[in-house]
Amino acid sequence: MEIQWNQSSTYNFVLLGIFSHSPADLVLCSVVMLVSTAALCGNVLLIVLIYTDPRLHTPMYFFLSQLSLMDLMLVCNIVPKMVANFLSGTKSISFVGCGIQIGFFVSLVGSEGLLLGLMAYDRYVAISRPLHYPILMSPRVCLQIAGSSWSFGILDGMIQMVAAMSLPYCGSRSVDHFFCEVSALLKLACADTSLFDSLLFACCVFMLLLPFSIIVSSYARILGAVLRMRFVQARKKALATCSSHLTAVSLFYGAAMFIYLRPRRYRAPGHDKVVSIFYTVLTPMLNPLIYSLRNREVMGALRRGLDLCRIGSQH
Incomplete structure (x- = not known):
């Protein structure tokens, strides 16, 4: 494997991207x-x-801060290279850069998926x-939950990065994607990838x-608890909080499952x-919008922050 790594690492990959240079693209x-x-x-x-x-120093907002950090790193991992390649027209990425992008991408998506599941348990409790x-x-417990999400995600990212970068790439270097995505990269390997496909x-x-x-189980129990609530106002508040979380979960899991869990022939x-x-x-x-615009505590913190900035500028 060491020889294959050294041989492959002397080449660049070409990201075909998602946009051409037409006016519409x-x-x-x-956008x-x-x-x-x-x-x-x-x-x-x-x-x-x-x-x-200090009013936002609660478990729910701690998890939201971790979710925002993951989203922030995910955007920084993918978009700058995509835009730079589009504007320059080069479309290339180094072997090492491709491996780093795979490692970060898989780690962050895996960590976010686990965190969203554990956040559903937090809402249930x-x-x-x-x-x-x-x-x-x-x-x-909150630190353990966040730490386990990051740890399993990073472990998954390291496994997939090392496995993908250890394969020999001796043919085409054109990755049919706008970033180094593992499934798109495997199609270029000139070796049997069936074991890695299973992994x-x-x-x-x-x-x-x-x-x-975990999410399905938690929200089934939450729905039962909400329906048993006597006060209409408390029921509405609980449903509003949960609907925000379910919107974010549906977007994330719907897209991820569509790509990675459907049969190869489709x-x-x-x-x-x-x-x-x-x-x-x-x-x-959408995550910060979903969790903030419908949340009085976050909007209150934003107003207090703006007031402090306004007072500071006057002095």
């Missing part, structure tokens, strides 16, 4: 850049608000067992179906590239 690329900028600004703002406002919530979701599918099942099953590169935009660009932009 130029507009679409501009992607605007959405990415909004995602960066929204997630940075949400992280700053959560860590500077908050709504179904409010009196025990401070004990069941103590700061130590990739097993990782996807674990990192997607396991947290998704896969098409064009479809994969379009759907990949959802969880690499669109979801990172």
Whole structure:
């Protein structure tokens, strides 16, 4: 494997991308850049608000800050290279750069998938067992939950990165995607990849179906607890909080499952590239909007922050 690594590492890959240089694609690329900028600004703002406002120092907002950090890193891993290649027309990425992109991408998507599942459990405990919530979701437990999400995601990313970069690539170097995506890269390997295909599918099942099953189970219990609530106002607040989470979950898991869990014979590169935009660009932009615009605590923290800035500028 060492010889194959050394031979492959002397070459660059070519990212075919999702946009051509037609006027319509130029507009679409501009839209992607605007959405990415909004995602960066929204997630940075949400992280700053959560860590500077003491009223947001709760388990739910701690998990939201971790989710925003993952989204922030995901956008920075994918979009700058995509836009740079489009504007320069080079479309190339080095062997090492491709490996780094795979490692970060798989780690962040895996970590986010697990975190979303564990956030559903947090909401279940908050709504179904409010009196025990401070004990069941103590700061130590929250750190363990976030740490386990990051750890399993990074482990998954390292495994897939090392496996993909250890394969020999002695033919075409054109990756039919806008970033170094593992499935697109495997098609270029001049070796039997059946074992790696099985490993990739097993990782996807674990990192997607396991947290998704936690989400389904948690929200089934949440729905039962909400329907038993006597006060209409409390019921509406619980449903509003959960609907926001379910919107983010549906976008993320729907796109990821469509790409990685459907049979190979139904896969098409064009479809994969379009759907990949959802969880690499669109979801990172929507998450801070979903969790902040419908949340009085976050909007209150934003107003307090703006008031402090206004007072400081007057002095």
